[in-house]
Amino acid sequence: MKAKSYAYILVLIFSAGACVSPPDNFPTVPEISYEGLSYLEVDGASDSLKVAINFRDAEGDLGLDPREDNPPYNPLFFLTDENGDYITYSNRPEDAPSYNPRDWAVEPTINNETIEDTLWVEHNPDYYNIFVRFFIKRNGTFNEFKWTDAPYYTTFDGRFPLILNDNNQRAVEGTIEYAMLSSGWRSIFRNDTVRLDLQIQDRALNKSNVISTPEFTLNQIQQQ
Template sequence: MNCKNALVSAGVGLLGMVACVTPPTNFPSVPEIEFNSLEFVETPGQDSLIVSVDFRDAEGDLGLNATEIQPPFQELTFRRDQGGNLITFRNRPANAPPFNPIDWRINPIVNNQEVRDTIWVEPNPNHNNIFVRFFIKRNGVFQEFRWEDPPFFTSFNGRFPRILAGNNTQAVEGTIAYAMVSSGWNNIFRNDTIRVEVRIQDRQLNSSAWVSSPEVTLQGIRRR
């Protein structure tokens, strides 16, 4: 068995991956994942919530390198008016959202040139290949905790790197450990009961099913 290890920076978090290349044994073309673990790690300044999933895939077309930013993996789509012009905050239509760091970008690079203005954008979900949803228990019922909403305007979706080099295809299985870094886990969730859901996506844009962690508290999953 030929195993590979990778540790890369992934925006809001770090991502560790162990992938083992194996002969095809009826692995699925659409990636399959199973929940493995959820762990809370406290460090000075920043803490990490680490979710791990086990995966299987027939082609091994999992992962995106940092340089893969061309369609369909670009980070943003720049909104334009009927004349094909970029929509600025100053000339925004009535249906445009208020300023926030998700829907607007200041001085973005468009077609390899910096645009000195605030431009209306639409984040491209296919820029990422690992997706995480959070749920918090209130009055005995889980409700989604949306990081994209005010006041946070963020996301813990991200990327993991290519498992196989180049365009090689081969059945793979292994474990992805995705660390979401924040200084606010304790402040936000305190003693709340939470759970997370995770899915991954291959380069053909095939998505796995969502898998869920059990319900936990930060204290209950703290690394000792």
């Protein structure tokens, strides 16, 4: 039996445990499975919806440093016109969206220079390495609840930290706990039946399989 060593990482709202040198038949594309769910309400602070997933990966190239924002991990793409100029809100084309905090960036910094204007942007999905979709069950059918739409204009996609702290690739397995913080869980979902779909991505931009949590209500998974 191969020896196994364990390393635990705690960064912001993520924790990840990695088991180094497991069996050699691990996949190059990350593989994940469902582990658990919990919901915690906190007086005077954001409430936490936490999901735990198991992972396996042959190279161990999982995780991103919070400071990594250069391509391909840049957060935004700045849209340009046919002349290659940035599209500003005051000179937006007819097909551009009205102002909202997701499609427009106010005075962004590009190449260490602050642009004193409001620019049309697209969000780069490769900035993240964990992807979460929400579904609400109505009349027996699950329909997606899209956080990117009005009035929220946000996402619960995120980043988990580097599993390995060196450049030596090796097989890893472990568990990622991802806590999503909000003061609005109860007001939005109330007694709704909800399901989450999750996926992760490695540093080479290989996406894992998609997993679904069991359907749940907040009351069913609430911690006392």
